[in-house]
Amino acid sequence: MTGRSTGLTISDVAKAAGVARSSVSRAFTRPDMLSPETVQRIMDAAKRLGYVPNHTARALSTGRHGNVALIVPDVANPFFPPLIRAAQREAERRDFCVFLGNTDEDPKQESKLLGRFAGQVEGVVLVSSRLSDAQIRSHVSQRPLVLINRDVEGIPRVLIDSGSGVSEAVAHLAELGHKKIVYVSGPVTSWSNKQRKAAVQAVAARLGLTVETVAASVASYDAGRNAVGRILATRATAAVAFDDLTAQGVLAGLADRGVAVPADFSVVGCDDVLGAATYPPLTTVSNRSEEAGTVALSLLMDMLKSRVVQDARHVLETHLVVRNTTVGYKAAHGKAEPG
Amino acid sequence: MTGRSTGLTISDVAKAAGVARSSVSRAFTRPDMLSPETVQRIMDAAKRLGYVPNHTARALSTGRHGNVALIVPDVANPFFPPLIRAAQREAERRDFCVFLGNTDEDPKQESKLLGRFAGQVEGVVLVSSRLSDAQIRSHVSQRPLVLINRDVEGIPRVLIDSGSGVSEAVAHLAELGHKKIVYVSGPVTSWSNKQRKAAVQAVAARLGLTVETVAASVASYDAGRNAVGRILATRATAAVAFDDLTAQGVLAGLADRGVAVPADFSVVGCDDVLGAATYPPLTTVSNRSEEAGTVALSLLMDMLKSRVVQDARHVLETHLVVRNTTVGYKAAHGKAEPG
DNA sequence: ACTTGTCACGCAACCGGTTGCACGTCAAGC
DNA sequence: GCTTGACGTGCAACCGGTTGCGTGACAAGT
Numbered sequence: 071m072t073g074r075s076t077g078l079t080i081s082d083v084a085k086a087a088g089v090a091r092s093s094v095s096r097a098f099t100r101p102d103m104l105s106p107e108t109v110q111r112i113m114d115a116a117k118r119l120g121y122v123p124n125h126t127a128r129a130l131s132t133g134r135h136g137n138v139a140l141i142v143p144d145v146a147n148p149f150f151p152p153l154i155r156a157a158q159r160e161a162e163r164r165d166f167c168v169f170l171g172n173t174d175e176d177p178k179q180e181s182k183l184l185g186r187f188a189g190q191v192e193g194v195v196l197v198s199s200r201l202s203d204a205q206i207r208s209h210v211s212q213r214p215l216v217l218i219n220r221d222v223e224g225i226p227r228v229l230i231d232s233g234s235g236v237s238e239a240v241a242h243l244a245e246l247g248h249k250k251i252v253y254v255s256g257p258v259t260s261w262s263n264k265q266r267k268a269a270v271q272a273v274a275a276r277l278g279l280t281v282e283t284v285a286a287s288v289a290s291y292d293a294g295r296n297a298v299g300r301i302l303a304t305r306a307t308a309a310v311a312f313d314d315l316t317a318q319g320v321l322a323g324l325a326d327r328g329v330a331v332p333a334d335f336s337v338v339g340c341d342d343v344l345g346a347a348t349y350p351p352l353t354t355v356s357n358r359s360e361e362a363g364t365v366a367l368s369l370l371m372d373m374l375k376s377r378v379v380q381d382a383r384h385v386l387e388t389h390l391v392v393r394n395t396t397v398g399y400k401a402a403h404g405k406a407e408p409g
Numbered sequence: 410m411t412g413r414s415t416g417l418t419i420s421d422v423a424k425a426a427g428v429a430r431s432s433v434s435r436a437f438t439r440p441d442m443l444s445p446e447t448v449q450r451i452m453d454a455a456k457r458l459g460y461v462p463n464h465t466a467r468a469l470s471t472g473r474h475g476n477v478a479l480i481v482p483d484v485a486n487p488f489f490p491p492l493i494r495a496a497q498r499e500a501e502r503r504d505f506c507v508f509l510g511n512t513d514e515d516p517k518q519e520s521k522l523l524g525r526f527a528g529q530v531e532g533v534v535l536v537s538s539r540l541s542d543a544q545i546r547s548h549v550s551q552r553p554l555v556l557i558n559r560d561v562e563g564i565p566r567v568l569i570d571s572g573s574g575v576s577e578a579v580a581h582l583a584e585l586g587h588k589k590i591v592y593v594s595g596p597v598t599s600w601s602n603k604q605r606k607a608a609v610q611a612v613a614a615r616l617g618l619t620v621e622t623v624a625a626s627v628a629s630y631d632a633g634r635n636a637v638g639r640i641l642a643t644r645a646t647a648a649v650a651f652d653d654l655t656a657q658g659v660l661a662g663l664a665d666r667g668v669a670v671p672a673d674f675s676v677v678g679c680d681d682v683l684g685a686a687t688y689p690p691l692t693t694v695s696n697r698s699e700e701a702g703t704v705a706l707s708l709l710m711d712m713l714k715s716r717v718v719q720d721a722r723h724v725l726e727t728h729l730v731v732r733n734t735t736v737g738y739k740a741a742h743g744k745a746e747p748g
Numbered sequence: 749a750c751t752t753g754t755c756a757c758g759c760a761a762c763c764g765g766t767t768g769c770a771c772g773t774c775a776a777g778c
Numbered sequence: 779g780c781t782t783g784a785c786g787t788g789c790a791a792c793c794g795g796t797t798g799c800g801t802g803a804c805a806a807g808t
Contacts, residue, residue: 089757092760096796126529350661776782
């Protein structure tokens with residue numbers, strides 16, 4: 071009637087096995103408390119009847135549901151799925167189920183979801199949260215929570231340091247002989263964008279490169295494509311783009327103008343989101359989003375176990391992945407930087 | 410202690426409002442049964458205390474959890490995220506939460522997840538299930554279930570008919586003057602692959618095109634790239650690939666050999682997974698996966714409401730999206746098909 | 749033989765809601 | 779004035795497990 075999978079309860083099993091309900095319960099949760107024969111008898115009966123413990127009832131009395139929530143800004147952004155999958159895997163390894171929430175980049179929606187999940191999850195991991203620090207803190211007081219790509223003091227968090235990879239990218243370009251490069255920036259409000267831009271400028275300064283910034287404002291193919299005019303106007307010989315999508319746009323714009331990559335111009339992306347699956351394969355910065363997912367989940371699980379919030383701050387460094395859109399400027403041209 | 414958001418229960422509210430627990434319960438679930446003033450008083454007390462109903466307890470007594478599960482083969486496959494997001498949105502619109510399951514294309518894993526979710530969801534949508542018909546049927550007997558891209562008689566299902574779009578693609582190529590094309594096939598076990606291949610052959614026959622099949626075996630960039638030698642050997646002038654990833658590989662392989670696209674060769678993908686975000690933008694077939702997600706969810710919700718399984722079979726037709734990897738063969742060459 | 753301790757198990761309360769039924773009140777109908 | 783019915787509310791059982799505590803059986807210790 072109710073669509074329940076089976077109407078079977080511990081009582082049925084208890085009757086069949088000739089024991090009390092509590093013994094059935096213990097057979098499943100703490101078999102060591104029972105004699106081996108009793109456990110065996112109960113298990114046999116359970117299997118014979120096709121009994122399966124009711125998750126909800128168990129959750130009600132224990133307060134443990136075995137669920138966690140994962141909340142992301144946008145499932146369809148290719149950056150997140152690998153992270154989701156990794157988190158999922160880790161959760162399942164520990165016999166947890168995961169609720170997935172999609173906020174559409176909207177803080178209100180994020181709060182709403184948090185509320186809806188509350189009471190059926192034991193913990194939450196918030197990815198690239200758009201909430202204010204204060205809001206995040208207020209949620210933390212209610213239930214275990216870990217952050218990904220959001221740096222709030224006192225709250226367990228795992229951060230993907232794209233700065234390290236971007237730095238390598240700039241060093242790579244310098245080593246190849248480029249003297250002037252441009253950073254194609256992303257959304258100004260983005261934590262990642264700030265991080266990446268700063269890294270580019272720091273390393274460029276250290277290695278004596280000139281760097282100009284061209285704003286793509288939003289992170290998209292079109293934004294990258296539209297920025298090409300301004301990029302070329304700088305007379306730079308290489309560009310580091312905020313992300314792969316932007317980089318791909320830049321490649322398109324370059325192609326439109328007949329600029330060959332990497333022969334005439336080098337491009338590096340960030341996040342390794344398209345993998346090698348475009349042509350030419352993009353030199354980019356690894357994202358380690360999978361590890362972020364795994365680590366965040368383990369962190370959360372540890373908290374659930376120990377019941378203590380640790381001020382963990384797990385930083386994942388990224389690295390340059392050299393493919394085919396970068397090449398030595400001198401090697402390609404056999405001469406020095408144009409005047 | 411237990412990390413519950415609040416220790417508040419209906420009893421607290423009842424006491425504060427000076428009514429019985431049952432009245433508090435009714436104030437939230439069937440306010441029409443109470444006098445307006447009582448409802449008001451209870452609500453005030455609840456708000457003042459910060460009471461929020463316990464989802465788990467409610468689920469235990471009603472059998473309704475307000476959760477559904479969405480199980481996909483691989484979150485990271487770009488085909489699924491838009492579908493997931495759409496389903497999510499639809500679920501939320503109806504105040505449902507969604508569990509996400511990832512099977513890694515493994516039927517065993519799929520069964521396991523189905524089991525783990527059982528008892529905490531009211532219904533399931535299974536996307537591109539790898540289970541056998543019999544297994545699927547056995548699950549259906551246990552709880553409401555709807556299928557996406559899996560055609561099992563008697564079970565509500567929504568099917569994305571990529572055949573229609575592929576047919577358009579072939580017609581498009583014919584119209585452009587191509588006489589001989591190749592179909593770069595995907596996994597032989599794939600329902601979609603069968604569908605697409607059949608469509609290509611049917612339309613080609615009708616329009617008098619010659620079509621050869623080149624197997625890429627798995628759907629991937631590399632597979633596509635490796636197939637190019639064989640594709641070119643057929644002396645065809647255009648290719649329809651199983652999916653966008655494969656198509657992208659084909660483009661890469663073509664570029665490796667100096668074959669210009671679309672000037673010398675036309676390529677069309679399928680699934681519109683990379684959007685326009687590559688260069689040159691790929692002519693492909695739309696996927697309508699978002700609608701599939703939305704429709705599947707509504708179907709499920711209807712079943713939950715009416716408690717009756719309808720043998721719905723919802724087919725979504727796809728269409729050709731013309732971008733820049735196809736062009737008239739004659740237009741490009743100004744002559745007839747080469748000998 | 750009698751205390752003491754251990755072990756296996758049952759009893760019953762509890763988790764936090766929902767819901768069938770009974771009860772009391774009050775207005776309308778005769 | 780008494781029945782009738784509608785209405786608002788409370789009582790208590792129930793959803794399906796978990797768990798603190800008590801009890802009886804049996805072995806070991808003196």
